[in-house]
Amino acid sequence: MIKTVPVHILSGFLGSGKTTLLTQALDYYRLSGKKPAVLMNELGDVNLDGMLVDDEVPMTEMLSGCICCTIRGDLGMELRELIRDHTPDVIFVECTGAANPIEILDGVTDASLLTEMELKSLITVVDAAQLLERHSKGHGKTYKLMQDQIRCASELILNKTDLISSADLLTLEQAIREWNPTAPMTATIRCQVDLGMFDRLDGTDEKMTAATPAPIEHDNHTSCSDPSHDHNHHDESCSHTAHTHIDEQVHEHEEHAHHHSHDHVMVYTHYFQQSIDSEQFENLVSKLPAEIYRAKGILRFSDTSSLFLFQYAYREMDFVKITPKEEVPSVAVFIGEHFSKTKLAADLAALENIATTES
Numbered sequence: 001m002i003k004t005v006p007v008h009i010l011s012g013f014l015g016s017g018k019t020t021l022l023t024q025a026l027d028y029y030r031l032s033g034k035k036p037a038v039l040m041n042e043l044g045d046v047n048l049d050g051m052l053v054d055d056e057v058p059m060t061e062m063l064s065g066c067i068c069c070t071i072r073g074d075l076g077m078e079l080r081e082l083i084r085d086h087t088p089d090v091i092f093v094e095c096t097g098a099a100n101p102i103e104i105l106d107g108v109t110d111a112s113l114l115t116e117m118e119l120k121s122l123i124t125v126v127d128a129a130q131l132l133e134r135h136s137k138g139h140g141k142t143y144k145l146m147q148d149q150i151r152c153a154s155e156l157i158l159n160k161t162d163l164i165s166s167a168d169l170l171t172l173e174q175a176i177r178e179w180n181p182t183a184p185m186t187a188t189i190r191c192q193v194d195l196g197m198f199d200r201l202d203g204t205d206e207k208m209t210a211a212t213p214a215p216i217e218h219d220n221h222t223s224c225s226d227p228s229h230d231h232n233h234h235d236e237s238c239s240h241t242a243h244t245h246i247d248e249q250v251h252e253h254e255e256h257a258h259h260h261s262h263d264h265v266m267v268y269t270h271y272f273q274q275s276i277d278s279e280q281f282e283n284l285v286s287k288l289p290a291e292i293y294r295a296k297g298i299l300r301f302s303d304t305s306s307l308f309l310f311q312y313a314y315r316e317m318d319f320v321k322i323t324p325k326e327e328v329p330s331v332a333v334f335i336g337e338h339f340s341k342t343k344l345a346a347d348l349a350a351l352e353n354i355a356t357t358e359s
């Protein structure tokens with residue numbers, strides 16, 4: 001029998017905790033003596049999340065675009081190369097937080113027709129605080145995207161529950177159950193799940209495999225975990241082609257202009273020419289407009305010799321000391337909607353000017 005490589009897709013809105021889950025999953029596989037590999041997709045042109053992945057884990061990067069549209073065609077090729085060059089035991093595909101997972105499901109299942117790989121799960125990590133805010137407004141493109149990501153999950157991780165009350169948690173769980181009644185859901189802080197879940201998903205947990213079929217089908221078509229979806233049924237929630245055979249998918253992709261629910265997302269990447277003051281940077285970030293909901297970067301500060309990986313998600317800032325093996329740029333990537341890149345660029349440049357004046 002041909003051995004296939006299990007593939008897990010990690011989906012979820014920007015900053016929801018995908019990389020936090022990924023690093024734990026990678027450690028889990030490696031401790032079990034297995035070789036995981038990663039395909040990471042970032043909207044910006046630098047792979048900052050990759051800094052958090054151990055150097056020994058084979059990783060391929062698809063930068064400056066979203067797999068689900070501009071670079072979807074490359075996905076199959078990248079997966080094939082990863083398998084050919086590294087013979088991994090499992091592959092994780094981490095999507096950009098702006099990706100519509102239906103498109104990526106299509107991409108992976110297309111690729112699995114040509115290579116020995118098998119899509120095992122689509123795990124959506126939900127940012128509880130973000131979803132709560134969007135849910136209370138009840139509209140908006142980001143809300144719609146988060147719903148799509150939830151609807152098509154075969155496994156749901158409701159993360160960042162430390163940022164919401166237990167009453168709100170209940171409200172969210174009920175809302176999520178309406179959108180996706182079947183996928184197993186776990187409420188977490190920092191994505192702390194029972195990692196044995198991957199044995200169940202891969203079908204290597206003998207107790208579970210006897211009872212539980214793999215949730216994602218892969219024989220020429222894909223399916224959302226919602227059993228109400230059938231292969232010819234297109235509803236508003238999953239208006240894409242995930243329920244059709246590949247031939248039909250190709251046809252539909254040609255026939256219809258695609259609507260991407262993340263068309264509204266903007267990215268600004270700033271390369272710093274010199275180190276900046278940490279307090280002034282924190283001050284700038286604390287005043288970022290609400291339209292900028294995600295930022296990350298590698299920063300050199302004038303007041304410390306250490307290098308920092310910077311994270312900003314849902315108005316929370318985080319700085320982690322890093323010691324990269326290679327030369328890395330000083331860079332920050334900002335992601336959001338309808339914000340002024342010009343103003344942001346000027347504000348960031350001003351930090352550098354202050355540093356120049358002071359030195």
Ligand SMILES: Nc1nc2c(ncn2[C@@H]2O[C@H](COP(=O)(O)OP(=O)(O)OP(=O)(O)O)[C@@H](O)[C@H]2O)c(=O)[nH]1
Pocket residue numbers: 012013014015016017018019020021049096097159160161162163188189190191294311312313316317318
């Ligand atoms: N308060 C809180 N912060 C969390 C939790 N989980 C993750 N974070 C923080 O949220 C930030 C974003 O986490 P990531 O794991 O990088 O999120 P991501 O989904 O990979 O982000 P993108 O790749 O940009 O879409 C980091 O600073 C994490 O430390 C949580 O449960 N609670």
